[in-house]
Amino acid sequence: ENCKLIQVASPEKGAEHFYQMIKEELDHNRLHVLGLATGSTMIPVYKKLTESELDFSDVTTFNLDEYVGLSASSPNSYAYFMKDHLFNKKNFKDTNIPNGMAEDLDAECKRYEHALQEAKLDIQLLGVGENGHIAFNEPGTPADSVTHVAQLTDSTLGVNSQYFENDEKIPNTALTMGIASIMSAKKLILLAFGEKKRPAITKVLEGKVDPDWTITYLLKHNDVTIITDLEL
Ligand code: GLP
Numbered sequence: 001e002n003c004k005l006i007q008v009a010s011p012e013k014g015a016e017h018f019y020q021m022i023k024e025e026l027d028h029n030r031l032h033v034l035g036l037a038t039g040s041t042m043i044p045v046y047k048k049l050t051e052s053e054l055d056f057s058d059v060t061t062f063n064l065d066e067y068v069g070l071s072a073s074s075p076n077s078y079a080y081f082m083k084d085h086l087f088n089k090k091n092f093k094d095t096n097i098p099n100g101m102a103e104d105l106d107a108e109c110k111r112y113e114h115a116l117q118e119a120k121l122d123i124q125l126l127g128v129g130e131n132g133h134i135a136f137n138e139p140g141t142p143a144d145s146v147t148h149v150a151q152l153t154d155s156t157l158g159v160n161s162q163y164f165e166n167d168e169k170i171p172n173t174a175l176t177m178g179i180a181s182i183m184s185a186k187k188l189i190l191l192a193f194g195e196k197k198r199p200a201i202t203k204v205l206e207g208k209v210d211p212d213w214t215i216t217y218l219l220k221h222n223d224v225t226i227i228t229d230l231e232l
Pocket residue numbers: 037038039040041042064065126127128129130133134135136156160
């Protein structure tokens with residue numbers, strides 16, 4: 001009912017499905033503010049968008065999260081990832097990412113949350129961590145959380161450090177939209193590819209909100225689409 005599950009044959013097919021959904025919203029003039037995500041899951045998605053004819057010049061974006069202490073020039077920052085995979089190739093009205101270099105991180109979180117609530121997310125794109133986190137909302141993050149400084153768990157540091165380049169050490173904190181920030185979007189689209197995501201998706205299908213698997217908060221939203229290549 002409120003949570004639609006779309007099963008696809010591959011990440012590329014998943015990206016194609018996401019593209020169709022976005023195209024539909026753009027065609028109906030319903031997409032002005034788009035929440036974006038990072039991670040390997042998003043690579044085929046952004047490839048599809050950059051190769052398309054879609055026009056985002058009237059779309060403002062907000063990214064979910066950023067590591068504390070990494071600047072946009074670090075290849076390990078999410079700001080760099082976004083430029084590399086999307087923003088250098090497609091023109092947007094405006095793009096926003098939390099500033100992990102801010103001197104006052106709490107003030108930066110407040111500023112970001114305020115901008116987000118003013119803009120109002122039409123769609124938020126999401127991936128999921130192996131431990132079920134959405135953005136950097138680690139296990140135990142409360143439902144009423146807004147943009148905040150998150151302490152990353154050892155499991156997340158282990159998984160995400162594999163992608164770190166140039167011997168840069170992975171920061172153990174990040175700025176992230178909270179659960180309430182994400183839930184404020186009109187429409188949520190979550191992509192999960194590969195067996196490592198099975199435990200998280202299984203939790204959602206069990207149908208009960210469990211704060212130790214923050215992906216399950218999505219069960220409380222009235223418009224969620226999960227696109228996955230898992231056979232469930
Ligand atoms: C990071 C991000 C999440 C993302 C997750 C999954 O932890 N903060 O927003 O969903 O990675 O990454 P991948 O797509 O590489 O599996």
